[in-house]
Amino acid sequence: MSDGLIRAAHDVLIVGGGGAGLRAAIAIAETNPQLDVAVISKVYPMRSHTVSAEGGAAGVIADDDSIDEHIYDTISGSDWLGDQDAIEAFVNEAPRELLQLEHWGCPWSRQPNGHVAVRAFGGMKKKRTWFAADKTGFHMLHSLFQTTLKYREVTRHDEWFVTKLLVDDGRVHGVVAVDLFSGKIQAITAKSVVLCTGGCGKVFPFTTNANINTGDGMSLAYRAGAPLKDMEFVQYHPTGLPFTGILITEATRAEGGWLLNKDGYRYLQDYDLGKPTPTPELRSMELGPRDRLSQAFVHEVEKGRTADSPWGPIVHLDLRHLGADLIDTKLPFVRELCLKYERIDPVHELIPVRPVVHYMMGGVHTDIDGATPLAGLYAAGETACVSINGANRLGSNSLPECLVFGARAGRAAAEFATTAGPVPAAIEAQAADEVRRLERDLLGKDSEGESTSAIRDEMQATMEDAAGIYRTGPAIAKGLDTLRELQERIGKVGIADTSRSFNTELLAALELANMLDIGECMLQSALQREESRGAHQRTDFPDRDDQRFLTHQLVHRNDDGTPRVESLPVTITRWPPGERVYGR
Amino acid sequence: MPSNPGSNPGSNSGSIRLQVTRYRPESDSEPRFQEYDVPLRKEWTVLDGLNHVKNEVDTTLSFRWSCRMGICGSCGMNVNGDPKLTCAAFLDDYAPGPIRVEPLANFPVVRDLVVDINDFMEKLPRVKPWIIRDDDALLDGDGEIDGEYLQTPEELDAYKQFSMCINCMLCYAACPVYGLDPEFMGPAAIALAERYDLDSRDHGARERLDVLIEHEGVWGCTFVGECTRVCPNHVDPAGAIQRYKVKAAKENVMAFLLPRGAR
Numbered sequence: 001m002s003d004g005l006i007r008a009a010h011d012v013l014i015v016g017g018g019g020a021g022l023r024a025a026i027a028i029a030e031t032n033p034q035l036d037v038a039v040i041s042k043v044y045p046m047r048s049h050t051v052s053a054e055g056g057a058a059g060v061i062a063d064d065d066s067i068d069e070h071i072y073d074t075i076s077g078s079d080w081l082g083d084q085d086a087i088e089a090f091v092n093e094a095p096r097e098l099l100q101l102e103h104w105g106c107p108w109s110r111q112p113n114g115h116v117a118v119r120a121f122g123g124m125k126k127k128r129t130w131f132a133a134d135k136t137g138f139h140m141l142h143s144l145f146q147t148t149l150k151y152r153e154v155t156r157h158d159e160w161f162v163t164k165l166l167v168d169d170g171r172v173h174g175v176v177a178v179d180l181f182s183g184k185i186q187a188i189t190a191k192s193v194v195l196c197t198g199g200c201g202k203v204f205p206f207t208t209n210a211n212i213n214t215g216d217g218m219s220l221a222y223r224a225g226a227p228l229k230d231m232e233f234v235q236y237h238p239t240g241l242p243f244t245g246i247l248i249t250e251a252t253r254a255e256g257g258w259l260l261n262k263d264g265y266r267y268l269q270d271y272d273l274g275k276p277t278p279t280p281e282l283r284s285m286e287l288g289p290r291d292r293l294s295q296a297f298v299h300e301v302e303k304g305r306t307a308d309s310p311w312g313p314i315v316h317l318d319l320r321h322l323g324a325d326l327i328d329t330k331l332p333f334v335r336e337l338c339l340k341y342e343r344i345d346p347v348h349e350l351i352p353v354r355p356v357v358h359y360m361m362g363g364v365h366t367d368i369d370g371a372t373p374l375a376g377l378y379a380a381g382e383t384a385c386v387s388i389n390g391a392n393r394l395g396s397n398s399l400p401e402c403l404v405f406g407a408r409a410g411r412a413a414a415e416f417a418t419t420a421g422p423v424p425a426a427i428e429a430q431a432a433d434e435v436r437r438l439e440r441d442l443l444g445k446d447s448e449g450e451s452t453s454a455i456r457d458e459m460q461a462t463m464e465d466a467a468g469i470y471r472t473g474p475a476i477a478k479g480l481d482t483l484r485e486l487q488e489r490i491g492k493v494g495i496a497d498t499s500r501s502f503n504t505e506l507l508a509a510l511e512l513a514n515m516l517d518i519g520e521c522m523l524q525s526a527l528q529r530e531e532s533r534g535a536h537q538r539t540d541f542p543d544r545d546d547q548r549f550l551t552h553q554l555v556h557r558n559d560d561g562t563p564r565v566e567s568l569p570v571t572i573t574r575w576p577p578g579e580r581v582y583g584r
Numbered sequence: 585m586p587s588n589p590g591s592n593p594g595s596n597s598g599s600i601r602l603q604v605t606r607y608r609p610e611s612d613s614e615p616r617f618q619e620y621d622v623p624l625r626k627e628w629t630v631l632d633g634l635n636h637v638k639n640e641v642d643t644t645l646s647f648r649w650s651c652r653m654g655i656c657g658s659c660g661m662n663v664n665g666d667p668k669l670t671c672a673a674f675l676d677d678y679a680p681g682p683i684r685v686e687p688l689a690n691f692p693v694v695r696d697l698v699v700d701i702n703d704f705m706e707k708l709p710r711v712k713p714w715i716i717r718d719d720d721a722l723l724d725g726d727g728e729i730d731g732e733y734l735q736t737p738e739e740l741d742a743y744k745q746f747s748m749c750i751n752c753m754l755c756y757a758a759c760p761v762y763g764l765d766p767e768f769m770g771p772a773a774i775a776l777a778e779r780y781d782l783d784s785r786d787h788g789a790r791e792r793l794d795v796l797i798e799h800e801g802v803w804g805c806t807f808v809g810e811c812t813r814v815c816p817n818h819v820d821p822a823g824a825i826q827r828y829k830v831k832a833a834k835e836n837v838m839a840f841l842l843p844r845g846a847r
C-alpha cells in the first residue's frame with residue numbers, strides 16, 4: 001500500500017484513551033503481548049473526560065454487602081431494561097477490577113485499618129462506592145495512563161481525530177483519521193477496532209460533559225452499519241451548577257447533603273422517595289435514583305417552589321450541617337469548584353443547583369464481550385450499550401463499567417485479531433475517498449457557508465425542547481423535522497480556517513455532523529417508545545408498558561441516511577419485572 | 585460552559601480587550617498579536633472569552649480546552665505573562681484590561697495558542713510513574729488478586745499531594761531552568777517520581793533514583809520555586825525536587841565512600 005495514505009498497521013486499534021480505552025489496552029498487552037496494539041485519541045489520554053468523574057466507582061467489598069444486592073439495585077435502577085446476564089457479569093467482575101486498579105496505584109480513600117473505604121450512592125442499598133476523595137475519575141485515569149506507560153508494546157497516536165471506520169465485506173479494517181498537529185489525513189489499518197469514545201452530552205446545551213464529548217464513536221459505528229441501542233435514555237443529573245453545568249457530585253448527598261426548595265423544605269418527601277431523616281438513609285430521599293430526583297425538580301418548578309436565577313429555576317443543595325472537616329476531607333473538590341465558579345463557600349452557604357444532562361445510557365449495541373454485530377468492531381465504556389444501565393444508570397456504576405467491559409472488549413478484540421486475515425485492497429480506495437472528502441468538501445470550502453456554531457446552537461436548543469426530562473410525541477416529531485433541516489445545512493457549512501495545523505474549526509464541523517446523527521437517533525427512538533420508563537418520560541404515555549416496551553430499541557441507518565428502529569428483547573434471568581420502590 | 589456564552593444572561597459590565605497570539609506555521613514567519621473585545625461578565629473566564637471569539641467573531645482562532653473545570657489540564661496559557669489555566673482565570677480579575685493571552689512559554693508553538701508538549705510526554709515514562717514491585721499479581725495474567733495492598737490514611741497522606749498533578753504544564757512554562765536547558769526532566773515529572781517513591785505500596789525508588797541522578801534529572805534546578813507558585817493544584821513540585829536532590833546527594837556520598845559492588 002502506498003506510504004502516504006497508510007500511516008500504520010496494527011493488530012488492534014483502540015479509539016479513545018479514557019477509562020475504557022486504556023483498560024482495554026492493558027488487557028491486550030497483558031494477555032497477548034505479541035500483538036501490536038495502539039490507542040488513538042483526539043486528546044492526550046489523560047485529558048479524556050473520565051478525568052472529571054468525581055464521586056466514585058461501585059464494587060461489592062464490604063462485609064455486609066452482597067453481589068445479589070448490587071445486581072438488584074442495578075436492575076431496579078435500570079427500570080428493568082438492563083440485561084440481567086450483563087449486569088451479573090458486571091457486578092461479579094467490578095470488585096476485582098477495582099482491586100486491580102488499587103494494585104496499579106490508584107489512591108483510593110482508606111479506612112483507619114488500611115482497607116479501602118466505601119461510601120453510599122444514589123439508588124444503592126449498601127455502601128459500596130469506592131472513592132478517591134471527590135476526584136475519583138482523575139485518579140483512576142492517571143493511574144491507568146501511567147500504568148500503560150510501562151507497556152512499551154502499546155503504541156499511541158495522540159491528538160488524532162478519527163473520521164471514519166473502514167469496512168469491507170461486513171468487516172472492519174481500520175480507520176481514517178486527521179493528525180491535528182500536522183493536518184495530515186491518513187488511514188490506520190487494524191484487524192480489529194475497539195470504540196471507547198465516551199459520551200455525547202454536547203448534543204444538549206446544558207451538560208456536565210466536557211467539550212470533547214460529542215459522541216463520535218456512536219456516529220462512526222452507526223455510519224459503518226452497526227446499530228445504536230436505547231438512544232432515548234439520557235440521564236439528567238439533579239445537581240449541576242446553574243451557569244457552567246459543572247457537576248456537584250452525588251457524593252455530597254451520600255455524605256449527608258440535603259436538597260431544599262426555595263422555602264428551605266426537603267421537597268423530595270413529596271415524591272414517594274421516603275421521609276426525611278437527619279442522616280442519610282440508603283435508597284431514600286436524596287439517595288434516590290437520578291431520574292426520579294430530576295423529575296421531582298420539574299414538579300417543584302410547576303408548583304412555583306423553586307428559586308429564580310439568571311439561568312432559570314434552581315433549588316439548593318445544603319451541605320452546611322456537614323461541617324468544614326468532613327467537606328475538606330471527603331468533598332474538597334466540591335468546595336473548590338463552588339468557591340471558584342459560584343464564589344460561594346458550601347461550608348457556610350447554600351449551593352444553587354439544577355438538573356443537567358450528564359450521561360448517555362444508550363450507545364453502540366454490543367454483546368457481553370463488547371462485540372458489535374459488525375465483525376471486527378468492538379465498543380466499551382459510555383459509548384457502548386451492553387446494556388447494564390437500561391433506562392437509568394446508577395451513579396458510580398459507570399466507571400467500573402469502563403473497567404469491566406473495557407477489559408472484556410480488549411480481550412475479545414485481541415482474540416479476533418489473532419484469527420483475522422489480511423487487509424483487503426478495497427480498503428485503500430475507501431481510505432482515499434475519505435481523504436478526498438475531507439480535503440475537497442471541507443477544507444477546500446469557502447468561508448461563506450453556514451456557521452458551525454449557529455447550527456450547533458440550534459441543534460442543542462432543539463434537543464432540549466424535544467428530549468428533556470419530560471417529553472411528548474408532537475414535540476419530539478417537531479424536533480426531528482428541525483434536525484433534518486440542520487442536516488441539510490451542515491452540508492453547506494463553511495470553514496474559514498485554511499491552515500492544516502490544529503484546525504479546530506474543521507474538528508468542530510466534523511463533531512457537529514456526528515452529533516446531528518446522534519440527535520436524530522435519540523429522537524427517533526424517543527418517538528417510538530410510547531411509554532414512560534426510567535429517564536424516558538412521555539407525558540402523553542405516562543405509564544411503563546411492559547407489554548409493548550420491555551424491549552431494547554436498536555436504531556439502524558437506512559441507505560438514504562434516515563434512522564430505522566427495531567426492537568430486541570431484554571434478557572431477564574432471575575429478576576422478573578417489578579415495581580421500583582424507594583424510601584419505603 | 586454553554587457553547588454560545590454570548591447568548592447567556594448574567595451581569596454584563598461592558599467589554600474587555602484580549603490581545604491574543606496568532607501564529608499559523610504555513611503563512612506566518614513569526615507570531616503576532618490580534619485584538620478582540622469580548623463582553624466582560626462576572627462569571628466569564630478567559631476561556632469563555634476565547635470561546636466567544638471562536639464562536640462569534642473569528643472561527644480561525646485555535647486553542648485547546650475540554651473540561652472547563654480545572655481538571656483535564658488542557659487549557660494552560662500565559663495570561664499577562666503568568667501561566668494559568670484559562671478556565672480558572674476570570675476576566676474581571678484582569679479588568680479593565682487589556683489581557684494578553686499567549687501560548688505557554690518554554691514550549692514550541694504549533695499554532696496560535698497551541699504548544700507542543702511532546703517533550704514532556706517523552707520524559708514522563710522515563711521516571712517510571714507506575715507501581716514497581718516483584719510480587720505484583722495481575723488480573724489478566726495467571727495470578728488472582730486476593731485483596732488490596734493495605735495502606736493507612738496516614739500512608740496515603742504521605743504522597744497524596746504529589747498525586748494531584750494534572751499535567752497542565754504551567755510549571756514548565758514558569759521554570760527558568762527548563763527554559764534554558766530542555767534536557768532538564770522538569771517539575772511535574774520529578775513530582776510524579778516522588779509520588780510513587782512515597783507510596784507505601786511501591787518498591788521502585790531505587791530505579792527512579794538511578795534515572796534522576798543523571799545530571800539532567802534533578803541537578804539543573806536552582807530552587808527558584810516558580811513551579812510551586814504557579815501550580816493550580818498545590819502539588820509543590822519544588823518540594824519534590826528538593827527531596828530528590830537530598831536523596832541524590834546522599835547517594836553520591838555513598839558512591840564516593842563505597843566501591844560500586846558494595847552499594
Ligand SMILES: Cc1cc2nc3c(=O)[nH]c(=O)nc-3n(C[C@H](O)[C@H](O)[C@H](O)COP(=O)(O)OP(=O)(O)OC[C@H]3O[C@@H](n4cnc5c(N)ncnc54)[C@H](O)[C@@H]3O)c2cc1C
Nearest residue numbers: 016017018019020042050055056162198381382396398399
Ligand atoms: C462530571 C462527571 C462526573 C462523573 N462522575 C462519575 C462517578 O463519580 N462515577 C461514575 O461511575 N461515573 C461518573 N461519570 C461518568 C463516567 O465518568 C463516564 O461515563 C466515563 O468516564 C466514560 O469513560 P470512557 O472511557 O467511556 O470515555 P472518555 O473518558 O470520555 O474517553 C473518550 C476517549 O475517546 C476519545 N475520542 C472520542 N472521539 C474521538 C475521535 N473521533 N477520534 C479519536 N479519539 C476520540 C477521546 O479523546 C477520549 O480519549 C461522570 C461523568 C461526568 C461528566
Ligand code: SF4
Nearest residue numbers: 749750752753755815
Ligand atoms: S505540578 Fe502542578 S503546574 Fe506542574 S503540571 Fe502538575 S499540576 Fe500542572
Ligand code: FES
Nearest residue numbers: 652656657659671
Ligand atoms: S479546560 Fe480542562 S483544565 Fe481548563
